[in-house]
Amino acid sequence: MRTRSLIFFTLGLCCIASLASPTQIVLSTSLIEQFELQPLPRRLHGRFLHITDIHPDPFYEPGASQSSACHRPNLEDNRPAGYYGAPYSSCDSPFSLTNFTLDFLDEHWTSEIDFVIWTGDNARHDNDDDIPRPLDEIYDLNRAVAKKMEHVFLRKGIPVVPSLAVGGCDYANPKDPGNIHLDWLEEQLEAFRARQMQVWITGHVPPSEYFPECYYRFVELNLRFQDTILGNLYGHLNVDHFSFLEADEIDLSSQTSSGGTLFETLIADFAEIPEPLEDTHYDNYAVVNVNAAIVPNPYIPSFRIFTYNTTGVSGLAKDVGSNPYLQTVKATQRRRALNHEQVRGFKKPKCERKKYRNTWRCQFDKPRHSDSESPSRRNSLWSPLGFAQFYMPRLAEFDQTHDPEFELEYMTFPLSRLHPDEEAQDITDHQYVIPLRLLPEELRLPGAVESEYTPYELNDLTIPSWLDLATRLTKNKKLRLRFKEFMYMGGVEE
Numbered sequence: 001m002r003t004r005s006l007i008f009f010t011l012g013l014c015c016i017a018s019l020a021s022p023t024q025i026v027l028s029t030s031l032i033e034q035f036e037l038q039p040l041p042r043r044l045h046g047r048f049l050h051i052t053d054i055h056p057d058p059f060y061e062p063g064a065s066q067s068s069a070c071h072r073p074n075l076e077d078n079r080p081a082g083y084y085g086a087p088y089s090s091c092d093s094p095f096s097l098t099n100f101t102l103d104f105l106d107e108h109w110t111s112e113i114d115f116v117i118w119t120g121d122n123a124r125h126d127n128d129d130d131i132p133r134p135l136d137e138i139y140d141l142n143r144a145v146a147k148k149m150e151h152v153f154l155r156k157g158i159p160v161v162p163s164l165a166v167g168g169c170d171y172a173n174p175k176d177p178g179n180i181h182l183d184w185l186e187e188q189l190e191a192f193r194a195r196q197m198q199v200w201i202t203g204h205v206p207p208s209e210y211f212p213e214c215y216y217r218f219v220e221l222n223l224r225f226q227d228t229i230l231g232n233l234y235g236h237l238n239v240d241h242f243s244f245l246e247a248d249e250i251d252l253s254s255q256t257s258s259g260g261t262l263f264e265t266l267i268a269d270f271a272e273i274p275e276p277l278e279d280t281h282y283d284n285y286a287v288v289n290v291n292a293a294i295v296p297n298p299y300i301p302s303f304r305i306f307t308y309n310t311t312g313v314s315g316l317a318k319d320v321g322s323n324p325y326l327q328t329v330k331a332t333q334r335r336r337a338l339n340h341e342q343v344r345g346f347k348k349p350k351c352e353r354k355k356y357r358n359t360w361r362c363q364f365d366k367p368r369h370s371d372s373e374s375p376s377r378r379n380s381l382w383s384p385l386g387f388a389q390f391y392m393p394r395l396a397e398f399d400q401t402h403d404p405e406f407e408l409e410y411m412t413f414p415l416s417r418l419h420p421d422e423e424a425q426d427i428t429d430h431q432y433v434i435p436l437r438l439l440p441e442e443l444r445l446p447g448a449v450e451s452e453y454t455p456y457e458l459n460d461l462t463i464p465s466w467l468d469l470a471t472r473l474t475k476n477k478k479l480r481l482r483f484k485e486f487m488y489m490g491g492v493e494e
Helices: 031-037 095-108 134-151 177-194 212-223 260-273 317-322 324-337 461-473 477-488
Strands: 005-010 014-018 047-051 115-118 160-162 198-203 229-235 243-247 284-292 304-308 341-343 366-367 386-390 408-412
Touching: 047 095, 095 134, 134 160, 160 212, 177 198, 177 229, 212 243, 212 284, 243 260, 243 461, 260 461, 260 477, 284 461, 408 477, 461 477
Parallel strands: 005 198, 047 115, 115 160, 198 229, 229 284
Antiparallel strands: 005 014, 047 304, 243 284, 304 386, 341 366, 386 408
């Protein structure tokens, strides 16, 4: 099978999925079943789904007390669990919510996306001493969710890229699981960079939660392969936000941020970005996106649809590998790559001290590959263009007689990107960033000049665009409050 030009790495599970080719079967199926799963070639849509933290709970009981993890009634608790979930609680997802969500995606989105990033968790939390969570239950719930994902996506030819977890990274211990894992990641990045391929790195736990030595090593890999990595996608924290991996963080002279809430920490970090941005060394940054969760713990259900650049690529995925435009792009990248290697030396004085000598930050002396023309830096083939966030703000209102609804929460795109340019002569094959039928009615017709759904107005999701948004958040109070609102979805900051 030919390898395509867009590859995905999952941190915690060593697996690679080729674009629009279901080489990765989520469940352990037989060869006959795998053959039966092979679909007809699909048209590229330039979109993908990121879904995370489903947390189905087989013991969830509608009407139960939230203080019992929604497992038992309590007459003193005036917050009964809803039929489809308990918003802003510590309860996990009832099967009614998980099944509705995947059925909704099946009905409305499987005809509009190219692949799925699925970043865990797929079992309930172990938060009820009266009903402890055994290992068998974890396995059973993961199998059940995987089977549903297979039915909804894989059988339609939509690759699903799952994630597990990782830890460790003691420099002095090469057999440490974290080091072995990042050794593997480094080898993959080297191999795919040599082939002018672009990759997404995905995982369950975001880098901010890594052990320090793992974090430093991961930052260095992102910066060294900036011309190859399109971005980082994670879950786990259940809070919608973005952050940066920065060169300063692997410099022994840098200082760590002071304590505070996640929102306060992010804004403080954004305030440290040098200005003016035109003079910023963009090769010193990589971007991390953390998505909100399906589980309404502690907020409300949400999923994200990304759009990416497919300019010049033939409509059928099977043609991508031999597409003339893509071959031209690769040749250009190959020529540029030869001229964009920069060696970054570590800070030697402190590395002479015993305290630092055998740490990862004192070992980073390999060439970094950055390129102002790469898709992570300039809008071009495979660049992420934006995303639309969908959520369920009225979760508590739904029951057996009132079906749930996912609604658009916000988009990163400018309004002008939702419809064809006014001067366009032929819009027959126009590729909408989000299908019009899935937008609120007020956005389905061109002509709108302002909307609460498009607060960021980002032309793309390249590194310069994210840095621009970060600096605007530090200066614009109204925009900053919207960012905080999106993080916590109307709930309490935790």
